[in-house]
Amino acid sequence: MSLILAALTIGSGQGINPTDVPITGVRVAGIVSQFFIVFTWIFGVVAVFSLLLAGFNYITAGGDSDKAATARRQIIYSIIGILIASSTFVIYSATRKVAQNAASSTIGTSL
Numbered sequence: 001m002s003l004i005l006a007a008l009t010i011g012s013g014q015g016i017n018p019t020d021v022p023i024t025g026v027r028v029a030g031i032v033s034q035f036f037i038v039f040t041w042i043f044g045v046v047a048v049f050s051l052l053l054a055g056f057n058y059i060t061a062g063g064d065s066d067k068a069a070t071a072r073r074q075i076i077y078s079i080i081g082i083l084i085a086s087s088t089f090v091i092y093s094a095t096r097k098v099a100q101n102a103a104s105s106t107i108g109t110s111l
Contacts, residue, residue: 033096040089047081054078 054074061067 036092037089040085040092044082044085044089047078047085050081051075051078 054071054077057074058068058071061071
């Protein structure tokens with residue numbers, strides 16, 4: 001509601017800095033942001049440990065072709081998991097930087 005009132009009082013065509021407008025959803029956005037970062041890190045760490053375990057299984061297969069094939073699949077899936085976690089983190093960081101740049105610029109309004 002305060003955001004709407006702030007927008008209505010601007011009406012003279014002046015620019016407004018979005019950080020000056022009290023927004024109650026900022027705390028929720030911060031919590032979601034931190035959750036996303038923690039979840040991505042956990043996913044990446046699990047993928048790395050899965051890769052290590054799959055490598056160990058491949059080394060200890062001992063000539064058993066079924067165990068070696070299973071370990072190869074685990075290695076491929078672990079590498080895919082690492083790529084997904086790292087690309088997710090890169091996309092998130094880039095999106096956050098763009099959003100911060102957009103939020104820090106002055107928004108002109110004309111009602």
